[in-house]
Amino acid sequence: MKTQLIKLGLVFAMLGIFAVGGGTAVLPEMQHATVHWFSLTDRQFRDIYSLGQVAPGPNMSMVLVIGYRLLGAIGALVVGFAFFLPDCALTLAANRLWTRFEGSPWRLSVQRGMAPVAIGLMCAGTYAIARLTLASPITGVLNPLSIGIAVIITAILLWRHVNPGLLVLLSGTAYLLLTHW
């Protein structure tokens, strides 16, 4: 238990610090680590990610539920501190050093170079959630209803901005009604 907790803490501390371009960027690594090194299933990972979509605030707060599912309340606590604390400390330190790099031409190079890396990682994060959702994680059979919802939500949001919280609830309700009516 204790070694599992330490391992879990180290994994999530690494994920927090590596989240270049936001939480989506580390979803593939997070899925891989929690499913292969711990006892989470792909479907549980997908369900917990969905819970994060329902709650307000930074939706990566769902990492606490991963900790809870794997190692109980203490697991949630360890994962929460490991994922968010080192990153906050890093940001605090960087904020105080930032002005020193204000005039450096390398700052623009870092921003220009890391932007496409961040977008590539976001594509990978989107792909990871799509693989878990648009086809069965177990049989690999495509799920037309999920695909339909994903396409409709994409089309709506490309057309205009709609409150995402509303779309989240509507999509969940639609899937429930269409499969359990």
Place this chain on the structure above:
Amino acid sequence: MPPSDIASESAAAASVVGLFDLFKLFFMAGALSFGGGVVAYEREYLVRDSKWLSDEDFLATLEISETLPGLNSINIAVIVGDNLRGIPGAIASVLGLMIPGVVIVMVLGVLWASNHHNPRINAFLLGIAASAVGMLTVVTLQLGRRQFTNLLDLAIVIVTFAATSIFKVPLAFVLFVLGPIAIFLYRPSASLPRSMTEELHMPFHRGEHHGKLRH
């Protein structure tokens, strides 16, 4: 009122921002941002409601937040809190931002853990995951508009995606090998015309899409 008076007034306002005021402002952003878009709420409260930051201040803060690792909404809380009230301010801001979501997601998590064989709950959550695929697709397309239309950028996007999703390369390798290569390709001496380097800034700074920023 002449601009200088406005500036000194907002500076005076900043010097008396209380820790509880910081906590309260970020608590509201963390409690009301259902479905994501936390950054847009922070901007609304910090710039329009409280006037603690000018829009330029906010965009500068967002720029730093995006360059640093971690979630943008949390990085903004750390930086604004630190700039206004030092380390206690940063702590108050982050706690305010995180507490509502953490409490709600944990309540949902405990309920889910004892009901995760219920087919209706599974169906509801699967519908939500499907909507997330759509939202992530749109956010990625919008944030990456410039990267998808610039050849060198697009090549870096594709290599990063392929390395992560197809070849399952560890994230550390991507960040510490592909990252420095990408930065080197855009090194200061690289012969991009000056106007172009300014034009092709990070995608995230374009104002009109902040309302859709997640995390």
